[in-house]
Amino acid sequence: MTKVVFITGGSSGIGKSIGEFLHAKGFKVYGTSRNPAGVTMSIFPLVQLDVRDEASIAEAVRTVVEKEGRIDILINNAGVGITGAIEEVPTAEILNNFQTNVFGPIAVMKAVLPTMRQQKKGLIINVTSIAGYMGLPFRGYYSSSKGALELITESLRMEVKTFGVEVTNVAPGDFATNIAAGRYHAPVVDCSPYEEMYKMSLDMMNEHVNSGGDPREMAEAIFKIIQTPKPKVRYVVGAPMQKFSLFLKKILPGKAYERLLMNHYKIKG
Template sequence: MSDKVVLITGGSSGIGKAIGSYLKQKGYRVYGTTRSISAHPDFNDFPLLELDVREPKSIQTAIHRLLEKEGRVDVLINNAGVGITGPLEETPENAIMNAFDINFHGPLRMTKAVLPQMRKQKNGLIINITSIAGYMGLPYRGIYSASKGALELVSEALRMEVRSFGITVANLAPGDYATNIAAGRFHTAASKDSPYTTYADTLNALNDDVDQGGDPIEVAKSILKIIAHPSPKIHYKVGAFLQKTSVSLKRLLPQKVFEKMLLKHYKL
């Protein structure tokens, strides 16, 4: 059991809710965030703070309220994210910017907001929920892959920068899990006039992968192992065997061979 204070962005649904509920059962003092508390009137799994990772003032207000209540923050889990699909050529610029604002800049803003308190405590743990997609450029998911891949890399640098303060940074890259992420994803419309004729079929396949994904409790259990470990490493992965193995295959196989595997998988 632990009385550590855990803050989870995007905690009102999906993977974030699964993580929060599981950690609360294990004795952690859990707080989640959501952009609109009024949108979740019946949520009682754990306390929610209103917070939008795109808005610095919103972040500062929420962190201030948390510290007023608890006086500390031991673990930050940067989970809030947004999916985005579409041919790069046809994906609107504002959709690309929004995806990076939430998936990359959002975790950076959150990290900056908690670091002063963690330095004061002389300890803390920051876990970034990335994606196995962040290890490779996937067709029609290039923006999503890039935003998560960027978070993986910046975490490596941050980990070394804050090590001397007693703060640890780790990434957890999930594969596909059965959540509502597809419903909130931005997807470029599959136009009949588009030259990217394979996009519609690929989009359907992506949605099927999510619907057939694993139970988010697997992610929650992986998070607990990271928190409980005395010296967490930087990169963790959780998901179906083939999804996790694909990361190793990309590193081991010749580039063109791996590319052919992806083309075959997505029927391109």
């Protein structure tokens, strides 16, 4: 039986790469987009979905289930970046970030789980971030939103195993996608106490994304997970140094690791 894959945020970046890769492997892929009509090229169908709108989520899931009779794999990929000093990011942008990166994926999982329970089988893959394992300067809201999704996944794994549903996290590092263009940047404010530090950090973040890896690496990792009968709690996909940073956090005292991050981002203190 051909497996049906449902990918949120499937019109560009990592989601599109995953969809194209799985489509080529013979999966029946459905991606989502807030505006499918505006996507000119997609080799798999896109359905309208805004993860901030529960009615839109319910309609998208219903559409796919009515067409295919099932959803075998959910890839919760839709997300948004956000940068800025904790003190300076507007509350409305903080709420939008958590709505997109945390509450949205939760709502999609809640919409898909009844079908997976009925099937007595399913796989949910939540795309988080290496940034979700550490509080990064000027990316605190992004780090915390991805960290929250990591912990939600850990809890959900235990709750749904009895129904034959597997859940896992995949945490990517920096990949060459359009996330930098789509993220919310708190403006660099003249005479702000954070002006110099934030500008340097922002330039560094954009440079890392622009020189990031090929999103196909994520697609290949997702495919391997799908082929694994009992996926691990989490997978990390990224450059060796990014993975090594997680190892360092495990073994170093908190202040020593904090100093490494501050030196990396050229923050004095």
